[in-house]
Amino acid sequence: MAITLLYQPLPFFSRSVEKPNPNLRFPAALKFGGGGSAVTACSSVSISDPEPRYASVKSFAPATVANLGPGFDFLGCAVDGIGDFVTARVDPGVRPGKVSIAEISGAGGKLSKDPLWNCAGIAAIAALQMLGVRSVGLSLSLEKGLPLGSGLGSSAASAAAAAVAVNELFGARLSASDLVLAALESESKVSGYHADNVAPSIMGGFVLIRSYNPLDLIRLKFPQDKNLFFVLVNPEFEAPTKKMRAVLPAEITMADHIWNSSQAGALVASVLQGDLPGLGKALSSDKIVEPRRSPLIPGMEAVKKAAIDGGAYGCTISGAGPTAVAVTDDEERGKVIGERMVEAFLREGGLKATAMVRKLDRVGARPIFSAPR
Numbered sequence: 001m002a003i004t005l006l007y008q009p010l011p012f013f014s015r016s017v018e019k020p021n022p023n024l025r026f027p028a029a030l031k032f033g034g035g036g037s038a039v040t041a042c043s044s045v046s047i048s049d050p051e052p053r054y055a056s057v058k059s060f061a062p063a064t065v066a067n068l069g070p071g072f073d074f075l076g077c078a079v080d081g082i083g084d085f086v087t088a089r090v091d092p093g094v095r096p097g098k099v100s101i102a103e104i105s106g107a108g109g110k111l112s113k114d115p116l117w118n119c120a121g122i123a124a125i126a127a128l129q130m131l132g133v134r135s136v137g138l139s140l141s142l143e144k145g146l147p148l149g150s151g152l153g154s155s156a157a158s159a160a161a162a163a164v165a166v167n168e169l170f171g172a173r174l175s176a177s178d179l180v181l182a183a184l185e186s187e188s189k190v191s192g193y194h195a196d197n198v199a200p201s202i203m204g205g206f207v208l209i210r211s212y213n214p215l216d217l218i219r220l221k222f223p224q225d226k227n228l229f230f231v232l233v234n235p236e237f238e239a240p241t242k243k244m245r246a247v248l249p250a251e252i253t254m255a256d257h258i259w260n261s262s263q264a265g266a267l268v269a270s271v272l273q274g275d276l277p278g279l280g281k282a283l284s285s286d287k288i289v290e291p292r293r294s295p296l297i298p299g300m301e302a303v304k305k306a307a308i309d310g311g312a313y314g315c316t317i318s319g320a321g322p323t324a325v326a327v328t329d330d331e332e333r334g335k336v337i338g339e340r341m342v343e344a345f346l347r348e349g350g351l352k353a354t355a356m357v358r359k360l361d362r363v364g365a366r367p368i369f370s371a372p373r
């Protein structure tokens with residue numbers, strides 16, 4: 001018989017590399033809301049040792065844009081068509097209750113195959129523990145579609161895809177909120193305790209993290225009938241999230257707090273109203289984080305100017321960078337804006353860059369193939 005418990009700290013994760021605020025870890029309960037009306041949903045742990053429903057499951061998790069200007073660590077959205085894939089297989093060669101990483105492709109040999117030090121591995125272990133799986137071992141294959149350290153939520157996409165694949169393998173017993181918690185275990189170890197990539201990667205669309213303790217997520221519905229295109233320009237430059245977090249100020253002025261709070265409020269209103277000019281204006285407005293990070297990314301200031309001059313409604317750093325993100329309501333205009341941003345990266349920063357124009361991913365991480373047992 002299944003017994004439901006409130007989510008408890010997972011003993012395995014006690015040796016996190018980063019030392020986050022202990023008050024921000026392991027929320028006892030989680031709220032999950034939509035369209036501004038949050039619904040409380042306690043995160044649950046099953047200790048029933050479930051049987052796998054499939055022999056293997058392959059999942060996809062999309063790239064994400066975190067912060068969106070003034071929403072540092074509390075706002076993010078998913079973008080379509082790019083992301084990571086994880087296949088989770090029942091593997092009799094792996095010790096019951098454990099995870100092994102069989103294969104990693106697309107990362108140029110830069111990622112560890114030790115599951116305790118790999119984003120997909122950490123999230124898969126967390127999901128297995130939440131499901132209460134003790135009799136089955138799993139092996140994972142990770143296909144990286146996202147460049148590492150790019151500001152597109154690369155680590156989050158691997159974690160999200162792994163959590164979703166493991167959950168599906170055992171009959172999709174975990175809620176979306178549980179999956180965010182599982183992926184957050186990984187994120188806290190490799191980049192920092194922030195859910196603004198993992199939450200939208202799992203849930204799709206725009207997500208607001210209202211609080212971390214307890215974790216309280218609000219899905220912000222962008223109107224279906226409005227066009228929104230993200231111009232994502234990724235230079236050949238690595239900006240590790242940990243490094244980019246280390247440059248942030250410990251204290252800010254009241255004036256900056258008031259400014260950024262009002263801009264973040266305007267950003268949320270613009271998302272809900274589908275107001276692209278308003279969204280772009282708010283996106284460009286961060287006075288706290290972007291000014292510290294922008295000088296560390298060669299050419300970023302000129303790239304932002306090129307985007308705005310090219311007709312974008314707004315532009316900022318995507319996540320911790322170095323990718324620049326601009327928004328527009330016209331796909332063809334987005335391509336032109338992208339070309340101008342690429343030119344600016346080369347001219348002012350000496351960096352080669354590639355541009356793509358993407359829509360909002362409204363679905364989030366999902367299983368895409370399952371093999372019967």
Ligand code: HSE
Nearest residue numbers: 066072073194319320
């Ligand atoms: N909010 C995080 C940061 C996102 O900016 O550090 C990292 O992708």
